[in-house]
Amino acid sequence: MCDLSQQAHQHFGYIVDTAEVRSLIAETERLSREISDTRVRLERLRPAFASLLAADGWLPEEYAGPDEKSGMGGGIGQYALYRAEDGSLCLFSLVIPPGKRTPVHDHLAWGLVGLYRGRQYETVYRRLDNGRDEGRASLTIERQQNIERGEFYTLLPPDGDIHYVETVSEAPSISIHLLANDTACVWRHQFDPVAGTVSPFRSGYSNAQCPEDSLS
Numbered sequence: 672m673c674d675l676s677q678q679a680h681q682h683f684g685y686i687v688d689t690a691e692v693r694s695l696i697a698e699t700e701r702l703s704r705e706i707s708d709t710r711v712r713l714e715r716l717r718p719a720f721a722s723l724l725a726a727d728g729w730l731p732e733e734y735a736g737p738d739e740k741s742g743m744g745g746g747i748g749q750y751a752l753y754r755a756e757d758g759s760l761c762l763f764s765l766v767i768p769p770g771k772r773t774p775v776h777d778h779l780a781w782g783l784v785g786l787y788r789g790r791q792y793e794t795v796y797r798r799l800d801n802g803r804d805e806g807r808a809s810l811t812i813e814r815q816q817n818i819e820r821g822e823f824y825t826l827l828p829p830d831g832d833i834h835y836v837e838t839v840s841e842a843p844s845i846s847i848h849l850l851a852n853d854t855a856c857v858w859r860h861q862f863d864p865v866a867g868t869v870s871p872f873r874s875g876y877s878n879a880q881c882p883e884d885s886l887s
């Protein structure tokens with residue numbers, strides 16, 4: 672009983688339960704069972720992910736707007752749409768108001784990220800140091816690119832895993848993220864490329880809680 676209410680409170684499973692979301696998650700689960708090579712699996716996932724980005728009407732308004740109490744700052748909303756209970760997969764929307772940007776951050780999982788509404792500008796970094804000094808990170812810009820509606824990119828750590836994105840459209844941008852962890856609840860890293868520092872970072876979801884045990 673206690674467990675059930677805890678689970679409901681944490682919003683696992685299909686938080687947005689539509690045919691479009693179910694179809695992408697089912698395809699991801701099928702390919703994860705059948706293909707052990709992550710690079711190949713991500714390639715095979717592209718059509719299903721493109722279909723979700725192209726579809727209208729499946730993302731509720733409440734998960735398509737900014738969040739003034741954002742854990743990421745800048746009014747950025749991060750809304751869980753699907754979360755596997757074992758932390759192996761999640762789908763979320765990220766809403767960034769015009770002119771705002773995320774911190775420089777990593778993801779620590781493979782996945783696909785694509786633009787659903789608006790336009791973003793992405794800056795990707797490459798790490799030059801070996802990571803042995805816990806509080807230090809030396810980053811160099813690897814590439815910068817506009818991301819238009821319907822376009823998406825691959826995360827395959829360490830490739831492309833450290834970046835920030837900013838909204839360059841007049842309306843908020845909405846990106847859709849399919850990642851092989853419970854991204855907003857995992858302790859990740861936030862970087863200051865100018866100071867050369869790195870610190871622990873956990874964004875949290877705007878609409879769901881993280882398991883108690885990942886708080887420490």
Ligand SMILES: [Fe+2]
Pocket residue numbers: 776777778834
């Ligand atoms: Fe990101």
